Amino acid sequence: MRPALLLLACLTFAQAQTVEEARLQQVATRLPALNTAFAGLTRDFAHDWANSRDALEATRVAREYGRKLWLGAKARLHEQGDFDDRPLYWARLALTSIIRDNKPAFPLFEADRTTAIAALEQSSRGMDEIRYDPDRKIKRILLTGFDPFALERNLDQSNPSGVTALLLDGEEIVVNGERARVEVAVFPVRYADFDAGMVEDFLTPWMAGPRALATWQAAAGKLPAWVEPQVDMVVTVSMGREQFDLERYPGLRRSAKATDNLAALSGGSRTAPVIPLLHGLPLVGPEFVEFSLPVAAMQTANGPYKVQDNRWVRVMPDTRMAAGGLAALHGKTAVEGGGGGYLSNEISYRSVRLRNQLGLTQLPVGHIHTPSIQAFEPAKTADITKQVLEMLKAAIKTL
Structure with missing residues (x-):
């Protein structure tokens, strides 16, 4: 198994997950290319999540990486022209799985974990990135x-x-x-x-x-x-x-x-x-x-x-x-x-x-x-x- 896939497997399948997240194991085996698209971002997130000092920083990190994923998925689609939305979907699940299953360096309550997942979900879905021109003629x-x-x-x-x-x-x-x-x-x-x-x-x-x-x-x-x-x-x-x-x-x-x-x-x-x-x-x-x-x-x-x-x-x-x-x-x-x-x-x-x-x-x-x-x-x-x-x-x- 390639290093990026091995890292993702270790991060993602340590504990019980949602039904969506559990499918990542099948993807790693059957559709590995969908995992490698954002393997670097996933690895960096796992590091920064684990080293968060408190719940506020953990949520900030989750939101920041959700935004990076959204912008990266858009850029990738335009650059490669492959009309493929799947890397965004599976990478988001890899990130939420890390939040759900990996403990940071401080005591994390379940409510804090839920807040961090919500922040990542919202930012990785483009909901935080809506920007219109103030000119209402547009x-x-x-x-x-x-x-x-x-x-x-x-x-x-x-x-x-x-x-x-x-x-x-x-x-x-x-x-x-x-x-x-x-x-x-x-x-x-x-x-x-x-x-x-x-x-x-x-x-x-x-x-x-x-x-x-x-x-x-x-x-x-x-x-x-x-x-x-x-x-x-x-x-x-x-x-x-x-x-x-x-x-x-x-x-x-x-x-x-x-x-x-x-x-x-x-x-x-x-x-x-x-x-x-x-x-x-x-x-x-x-x-x-x-x-x-x-x-x-x-x-x-x-x-x-x-x-x-x-x-x-x-x-x-x-x-x-x-x-x-x-x-x-x-x-x-x-x-x-x-x-x-x-x-x-x-x-x-x-x-x-x-x-x-x-x-x-x-x-x-x-x-x-x-x-x-x-x-x-x-x-x-x-x-x-x-x-x-x-x-x-x-x-x-x-x-």
Whole structure:
């Protein structure tokens, strides 16, 4: 075994880990190239983590290395042009595994460890790196992608939405003299993170503005008299079906049989869909919401795939229907939104619900489902990312 792999193996597999982290052992054996991409950063982090003097320094180190990983993954993707998001995913798990299983030089409480992991997660997902130009004439697009998933079936699975996010982060788009800057974040495929409010906690400052957020939190959820959206469009992206689907009607409930990356089930089914949580309480909202992306413009985007305005949903009792409007869905119980009953649908529902709750009737918010890929298909992923960019260019003209 090469020295970098031996070090990673020693650091990563000493103790019991999460289901995600435990897969690192298979990756080291079957897909070693995915480990070597950031082996040096992993080694340096293990050293600095072990030599942290207190909990504050440990968290600072975790956040710093998360940022290094994010920036390094972006640079690597642009330099190599391989359309591969997997090294970022597996390196992040190697770092969280070190935090979870290796003791620093001082007594570390479990709460401190949790804080350090959260800091690393946030910074390594681009959430700390969002920087817009203060000139509001430059439009602001906030885009999210997802980690690879279905790893229990395909350990080498990539996710075009994560690749798209990495490639577009910080990019400035110019269309007919109109300028827009794209900033991104990549979300985990884990039900628990969504239940804990990760989507709302991330999006609220950008949708409502920091002043409104502070007032809202202080008033225990009461909406202030002003809302200052800091972005001009919010686009969530995930891997989906055969073509591009713009998911018009996200649904409230979970019903997918598929497990998440921690092997957790949704808890629901087509015959008994369940309501997810928000900060430990049932998520409160209508059964269906409607997105507000500029559909007609985005459907003109050139590329090898059709861009569909998907109106199909599933309602109780397990009935599929094409909705002609929200009125047609009134009084019905959601089984699946346009994006299904998994986390792709859920990030779409939560973002549109938040938009509605904040009263941002003019803010375009919605979800793009990309064509799916089998494991790792860089050529197909390249086509997908280019067409997403064309959709954004088309949307800019309407903002």
